[in-house]
Amino acid sequence: MNASTSNDRFCEELTALLPRLRRFARGLARDAADADDLCQQTVERALKSRQSWQDGTRLDAWVYRIMRNQWIDEIRARTRRAQTFTREEEGTNVGRPGDQDAENLVEIGNVGRALARLPDEQREAVMLVLVEGFAYKEAAEIIGVPQGTLTSRLGRGREALLRELGEIA
Amino acid sequence: MSVSEEELAAYADGELTGPDAERIGAAIAADPALAVRVDAEKRLRALLRGHLDPVLTETMPESLTLTIAAAAAEDTEAGMSDAQSPEPALSEPASPQPARILDFTAARARRQQQARAAARPRFVLPKWWGTGAAIAASLALGLFFGMRTQDTGVRVTSEGALVATGMLSRGLDERLASANESGKMRILTSFRLGDGGYCRVYDAGATSGIACKDQDNWILERTATSDKAQSGEYRQAGSAQQDLMAAAQAMAAGEPLDEAQEQAARAAGWRK
Numbered sequence: 376m377n378a379s380t381s382n383d384r385f386c387e388e389l390t391a392l393l394p395r396l397r398r399f400a401r402g403l404a405r406d407a408a409d410a411d412d413l414c415q416q417t418v419e420r421a422l423k424s425r426q427s428w429q430d431g432t433r434l435d436a437w438v439y440r441i442m443r444n445q446w447i448d449e450i451r452a453r454t455r456r457a458q459t460f461t462r463e464e465e466g467t468n469v470g471r472p473g474d475q476d477a478e479n480l481v482e483i484g485n486v487g488r489a490l491a492r493l494p495d496e497q498r499e500a501v502m503l504v505l506v507e508g509f510a511y512k513e514a515a516e517i518i519g520v521p522q523g524t525l526t527s528r529l530g531r532g533r534e535a536l537l538r539e540l541g542e543i544a
Numbered sequence: 545m546s547v548s549e550e551e552l553a554a555y556a557d558g559e560l561t562g563p564d565a566e567r568i569g570a571a572i573a574a575d576p577a578l579a580v581r582v583d584a585e586k587r588l589r590a591l592l593r594g595h596l597d598p599v600l601t602e603t604m605p606e607s608l609t610l611t612i613a614a615a616a617a618e619d620t621e622a623g624m625s626d627a628q629s630p631e632p633a634l635s636e637p638a639s640p641q642p643a644r645i646l647d648f649t650a651a652r653a654r655r656q657q658q659a660r661a662a663a664r665p666r667f668v669l670p671k672w673w674g675t676g677a678a679i680a681a682s683l684a685l686g687l688f689f690g691m692r693t694q695d696t697g698v699r700v701t702s703e704g705a706l707v708a709t710g711m712l713s714r715g716l717d718e719r720l721a722s723a724n725e726s727g728k729m730r731i732l733t734s735f736r737l738g739d740g741g742y743c744r745v746y747d748a749g750a751t752s753g754i755a756c757k758d759q760d761n762w763i764l765e766r767t768a769t770s771d772k773a774q775s776g777e778y779r780q781a782g783s784a785q786q787d788l789m790a791a792a793q794a795m796a797a798g799e800p801l802d803e804a805q806e807q808a809a810r811a812a813g814w815r816k
Contacts, residue, residue: 386616393608394600401599411605418608422615486595504557505589506596511559530553536588 385425388434389418395507399439402502403446405491413449417442436509440517443499450495489539497532504529547571547578556585606740606812610805617804669732669785698764708755708762716744716755716762720810722803732785734806735796740816742809745785745792752785754792757814766791 396417400410421428421438428437490498496518503514504525515525547568554560555568572578697710708716715729721744732745732752743756743765753767768784792800801809 383616386612390609390612393604397602397604398596398599402596415605415607415611418611422612425615486591490592490595501592506592511554511557526550526554530550533553533585533588536592537584540588540591 381430382425384430385428385434386422389421389438392435392438393418395435396438396442399442399502399507400446402490402506403443403495403499405487409449413442413446417445420445433513436513436517439503439507439509440519443517446499447495485540489536492539493532493535497528497535500525500528501532501536505533552578552581553585556582556589606809606816609812610808613804613808614802617802669789706764706767707758708764712746712748712755713762715748716746716757717814718810720803720806721800722806733789733792734801734809735792736798736801736816737795738797742814742816743792743795745788747785752788754788754795757816765795 393414397410397414400413400417401407404410404413417438420441424441428434490501493501499518500514503509503517504511509517511522511525511529514529515522518525520528551560551564551568555565555572560568572582697708697712699707699709701707707713711729715727715731719727719729719731721731721733729746729748732747734742734744736742737756741756743754744762745754746752751767751769754765755762756765757763766788768788
């Protein structure tokens with residue numbers, strides 16, 4: 376197969392992957408603007424490194440790994456930048472009163488907040504397996520940890536979510 | 545028979561096969577308490593998907609698709625000899641890499657700087673643009689005198705904005721700067737504003753200008769006319785267009801769209 380066919384396919388598959396990448400980014404970053412920045416940087420990084428992707432292997436796992444590493448870099452940088460910032464003010468939002476769908480909004484808000492409150496390593500495990508549908512082995516490879524570590528993080532994340540969302544879950 | 549938390553989770557996650565799956569399945573069938581827990585796992589999954597799946601159908605930021613389209617076009621032209629800093633392959637052991645520091649604010653500033661640097665080669669008139677056409681044109685920035693609307697396809701909104709109609713509107717929708725199409729109406733360049741909106745510099749013979757896409761309409765931000773009666777000042781051929789290109793460069797948040805970006809933007813209806 377010649378190089379340009381393979382690159383065309385790379386670009387096509389990457390484009391097809393964009394909606395899912397945005398979903399994963401939204402789960403990781405919690406904030407829509409940050410998520411889109413994360414997505415943009417992931418796409419740029421993937422394009423720059425596209426020679427190292429092996430045709431015939433799963434592109435999604437490869438790009439998810441880039442995104443996940445990019446996000447880890449970002450939160451490390453943020454932690455250094457704002458050591459004093461605490462997440463305490465999150466979680467004080469309540470549904471807007473008077474809204475027709477207030478009940479529904481509160482519910483969506485609860486899910487988002489419960490997910491946001493998870494430690495990053497549990498949240499990425501939950502995102503990869505429960506939302507993105509990766510097998511344990513694939514998720515462990517994306518994160519770069521042994522499968523046992525992945526399942527333990529997933530278990531703790533799931534337990535916390537079930538506890539928090541117990542009434543609606 | 546006892547079923548561990550891990551086994552139950554693995555079952556719910558579809559990780560178990562064969563005898564394991566059968567064993568846990570049978571245990572769940574026999575124990576309503578287990579079935580309740582499995583149901584909770586399933587509902588959790590549905591809640592998470594319900595929260596995040598709407599992202600799948602949100603409008604895609606064009607910067608993403610355009611970035612890929614630009615890379616695809618680049619490939620065809622340049623081949624693949626210049627890739628840098630390859631990402632480690634998935635199969636490689638995950639060595640603790642030194643943290644690559646990349647905060648978003650700095651990255652965004654760097655992108656904007658790169659875009660500005662790339663724009664420095666400037667907005668230039670296309671090579672095909674008539675060099676010999678001796679039109680004495682005067683530039684009326686932001687103003688609109690004496691343009692005959694039936695020729696140009698322009699209407700004025702109640703707010704006083706100029707909106708392209710008819711041939712002008714169609715030309716702005718359809719024509720490409722890269723195509724060098726013949727006809728009364730030509731596009732000199734296309735670019736984006738800081739908010740992502742698209743604008744195009746056009747030359748329709750008697751008039752030229754810069755039009756930017758609103759929700760539905762092309763709003764004329766700058767117009768220039770060749771009607772020398774508008775001004776005592778005579779200009780060199782093409783100076784109105786050159787002024788428009790300079791104005792475009794000042795408005796633009798980056799370099800002019802290349803052929804692939806222009807085509808992608810046209811396919812998306814010039815919506816940001």
